[in-house]
Amino acid sequence: MKHERNALEADAFPKLEQLCQRHGFQFQAIDLRWGVSTEAGLDHRTMRICFDELRRAQELSPRPNFLILLGNRYGWRPLPEEISVEEFHTLEHAAAQIPGSADKSAVAVLREWYREAWRPRTTPCR
Template sequence: MDDRTVDKIFSGSLETLPPVSSKVCRIFTSSTFTDMLMERNTLMAEVYPRLKEFCREKHGLEFQVVDMRWGVRDEATDDHMTTELCMREIDNCQRLSMGPNFVFFGGQKYGYRPIPTVILGSELLMLRDALITMGVDTILIDTWYKRDSNAVPFVYILQPISSILVNFNNKV
């Protein structure tokens, strides 16, 4: 697509759009959950239904929204897969969407910051040695991370939550 066509599209002129390779516009919505609650609720209730109708009526496109605040299954949380699932959905949106595919709302909070699920063995051992030197007990790191000697180079894997907190998945 040439620069002139891109400039026209960004200025709102949609009459001379290039041929569409996909009939889907799939958007991944990202923000901290509590910081942008009203904005996300407004998007879901007011904006996205209108966009869906506009895309269908004016351009014959299917408008889809991916919003991970709707929840990640307990099994994924147990295995620390939330970040991987989000990244997979972002990849899906980039692959499937014929146009925009990501919306981010920044606020005053940092949001979810997961600990790594895999740590290079040499790095974890250096971290552990530093903790010992500082007089810090290493029981948590020793409990939650287990060595995987089959990996080359070897790594430490964060254990599923339910393997240590046995009642984690209980619904009662």
């Protein structure tokens, strides 16, 4: 998708900017891949940030206001921002059963990722 994004930036976006200006509008391209800090990604907020940006664009902009490019490529899939305590305990049990994890590193990673989940509570875990 790199070539497609580059073509949009080099050819399509400038033309859309000119077209919008002629009709009294402003065109602004936003690539959601660029707007999420490493810190936000590590704190489970990637999807929330992207969806918030889409909502903001839909509230502020006339239609159409969203274009998505989807490819058929395996890649990163974010973990959920929150899981229930029950889901956490199921994952924790499965992580403890991983062969070669006698040091419980899989459980430690899970507890770090969902650091609030392993404490007793009834609300979703982050």
